Amino acid sequence: xxxxxxxxxxxxxxxxxxxxAFAQGTxxxxxxxxxxxxxxxxxxxxxxxxxxxxxxxxxKDRDLxxxxxxxxxxxxxxxxxxxxxxxxxxxxxxxTGKAFGPELYAAAQKPEGEITEVSYMFPRPGADKTPVPxxxxxxxxxxxxxxxxxxxxxxTMHRYVxxxxxxxNAVKAMTENPQNRAAQGAKVAESFGGKQEAIYxxxxxxxxxxxxxxxxxxxxxxxAIGLFLRATGNFPKIHTIPLINAEEFxxxxxxxxxxxxxxxxxxxxxx
Numbered sequence: 001x002x003x004x005x006x007x008x009x010x011x012x013x014x015x016x017x018x019x020x021a022f023a024q025g026t027x028x029x030x031x032x033x034x035x036x037x038x039x040x041x042x043x044x045x046x047x048x049x050x051x052x053x054x055x056x057x058x059x060k061d062r063d064l065x066x067x068x069x070x071x072x073x074x075x076x077x078x079x080x081x082x083x084x085x086x087x088x089x090x091x092x093x094x095x096t097g098k099a100f101g102p103e104l105y106a107a108a109q110k111p112e113g114e115i116t117e118v119s120y121m122f123p124r125p126g127a128d129k130t131p132v133p134x135x136x137x138x139x140x141x142x143x144x145x146x147x148x149x150x151x152x153x154x155x156t157m158h159r160y161v162x163x164x165x166x167x168x169n170a171v172k173a174m175t176e177n178p179q180n181r182a183a184q185g186a187k188v189a190e191s192f193g194g195k196q197e198a199i200y201x202x203x204x205x206x207x208x209x210x211x212x213x214x215x216x217x218x219x220x221x222x223x224a225i226g227l228f229l230r231a232t233g234n235f236p237k238i239h240t241i242p243l244i245n246a247e248e249f250x251x252x253x254x255x256x257x258x259x260x261x262x263x264x265x266x267x268x269x270x271x
Contacts, residue, residue, distance in 0.1 A: 024062060024151055025062050025063055025150045026150060027135065027137075029064060030135075030137055031137050033059070033061065033148045034066065034137050034146065036058070037066040037068075037141075041141045041142060042142065049068060049077055052065070052066045052078035053078050063125050064148060064149075064150060066078065066147065067079045067083070067148075068141075068144045068145065068146040068147075069089045069104070070143060070145075071105075071108040071143055071144055071145045073088065074088045074090045074101075074105045075087070075088055080125065082122075088101075089104050089105055090102050094120040094121040095131040096121055098121070103118045103120075104118055104136070104147065105145065108146075109145075112139070112141065113140075115138070116137070116138050116139070117136070118138055118147070119136075120136075121134065122134040122151075132151055132152075133152040134151050135152055136149030137149070157194070157195075157215040158215065158218065158219075158222075158243075159214070160213070160214060160215075160222045161211050161243055162211060162222075162229075162238065162239070162240045163210075163211045163237075164211070164235050164237070165235060165236055167233065167234050167236045169233070170234035181199070189216070192221050192224060192225050192228075193217055194214050194217070195215045196213070198212070199211070200212075207237070208237065213243075219242065222240050225240070
């Protein structure tokens with residue numbers, strides 16, 4: 001049963017990371033989409049803009065999407081919902097007050113094919129409207145200025161999965177008063193300066209009742225959350241595991257490869 005639980009739990013983590021937790025485009029992918037978008041605009045501007053707006057033709061990939069505005073007057077012709085069509089991009093400011101709109105517009109005044117990077121704070125697609133660091137590649141394409149941005153990965157936050165087991169008193173209370181505990185979990189994460197990304201429960205029981213995946217500043221904070229939960233008396237068993245993404249795992253493999261050449265395996269021969 002425990003083996004099935006662990007396999008199922010990490011299977012859920014793998015699915016989550018492929019669709020949500022790491023559903024984030026990279027700088028290289030953003031630039032590739034911009035090149036694809038520029039080619040589409042040159043082939044047929046009207047058709048290309050329609051695809052951009054609808055997110056069709058491969059022009060909506062996770063949090064990557066193209067946006068365009070007229071290079072003459074700065075009016076948006078294909079943009080995210082937060083920037084309505086017709087908005088003069090020169091007026092755009094982010095949550096910190098930075099006027100990034102003029103930078104977008106200036107990028108579209110440069111020679112066609114020249115790509116400019118513009119950094120600013122902007123919310124990701126979806127329900128969460130919290131502004132996060134974003135970098136957009138912008139270039140001139142005919143009479144338009146077009147760009148594709150990617151969201152910068154926070155260098156100060158790390159992901160963890162927290163497996164938890166409810167105590168009998170907690171189970172009794174929740175049975176007598178059924179409730180969605182996801183919102184409470186999110187509040188706990190926020191109180192420690194983190195963010196809960198997802199929470200799953202294991203209906204078959206076993207060593208743990210569920211797991212929560214979230215972002216926290218460091219290992220000490222993650223451990224503090226575990227201590228806090230156990231101190232409530234509702235969680236007799238907590239197990240926290242730090243997570244790394246595919247790129248970080250590749251970096252680990254590279255480091256392992258470099259050290260491997262200096263490693264001498266143990267032998268039965270006396271040295």
